[in-house]
Amino acid sequence: VQLVESGGGVVQPGGSLRLSCAASGFTFDDYPMHWVRQAPGKGLEWVSLISGDGGTTYNADSVKGRFTISRDNSKNTLYLQMNSLRTEDTALYYCAQDQSGSYLSWGQGTLVTVSS
Amino acid sequence: DVVMTQSPLSLPVTLGQPASISCKSSQSLVHSDGKTYLNWFQQRPGQSPRRLIYKVSNRDSGVPDRFSGSASGTDFTLKISRVEAEDLGVYYCMQGTHWPYTFGQGTKLEIK
Numbered sequence: 001v002q003l004v005e006s007g008g009g010v011v012q013p014g015g016s017l018r019l020s021c022a023a024s025g026f027t028f029d030d031y032p033m034h035w036v037r038q039a040p041g042k043g044l045e046w047v048s049l050i051s052g053d054g055g056t057t058y059n060a061d062s063v064k065g066r067f068t069i070s071r072d073n074s075k076n077t078l079y080l081q082m083n084s085l086r087t088e089d090t091a092l093y094y095c096a097q098d099q100s101g102s103y104l105s106w107g108q109g110t111l112v113t114v115s116s
Numbered sequence: 117d118v119v120m121t122q123s124p125l126s127l128p129v130t131l132g133q134p135a136s137i138s139c140k141s142s143q144s145l146v147h148s149d150g151k152t153y154l155n156w157f158q159q160r161p162g163q164s165p166r167r168l169i170y171k172v173s174n175r176d177s178g179v180p181d182r183f184s185g186s187a188s189g190t191d192f193t194l195k196i197s198r199v200e201a202e203d204l205g206v207y208y209c210m211q212g213t214h215w216p217y218t219f220g221q222g223t224k225l226e227i228k
Contacts, residue, residue, distance in 0.1 A: 034217075043208065043219060043220075043221050043222045044157075044165065044208055044210075044219045044222075045219070046216050046217050046218070046219075049216075058215070058216065060216065094164060094165075099170075100153070100212070101147070101151075101153030101155075101170075101171075101211075101212025101213060101217070102153065102155045102167065102170045102171075102210070102212050103155070103157075103165070103167060103210070103217075104167065106164040106165055106166070107164065108164055109164060
């Protein structure tokens with residue numbers, strides 16, 4: 001199993017970024033997928049979830065209305081569209097493979113820095 | 117949301133000695149299917165989290181048997197029988213019974 005995130009970078013407050021997570025080594029559409037973030041020196045915070053077929057999504061209250069999770073099962077890729085970014089969104093963003101109440105595998109993360 | 121409270125937040129240990137981390141949930145983690153979805157993750161410095169334990173006491177493949185998990189009601193414990201240098205890092209409990217999944221604050225295991 002391999003999960004490789006990309007798309008992070010430095011953006012001004014109010015700006016947008018789209019993160020990607022390329023998956024391999026497993027049947028991608030069999031698994032719900034998550035985005036989990038970690039602010040510098042802090043703990044882990046769940047951000048978004050999408051079902052295997054992409055038909056169901058959930059977002060944390062902290063990002064509701066600003067972030068959109070999606071997936072392209074034909075490309076084995078997970079996305080996170082982040083709009084109206086705030087300084088408190090600065091974090092390392094991980095994609096993670098769901099397995100029945102757990103995170104089975106994690107990517108290496110992509111860093112998002114929101115700063116003026 | 118279910119609140120997961122870990123203690124201690126910092127755990128100085130001597131190599132070769134045992135270590136124990138506690139995690140308490142704000143409500144029962146027994147799912148309607150009868151299973152308890154309590155996980156433990158290890159995060160070494162500069163690395164992504166790695167799952168060690170799932171459903172309270174099941175070790176993942178490749179996890180040394182010096183790691184064990186147990187439960188008593190809403191209290192969960194991760195034990196390391198003899199700490200090795202490679203065990204240093206931050207440990208998180210995480211519940212997957214109730215939506216949304218929630219993590220404990222993390223316990224930093226460091227050398228005394």
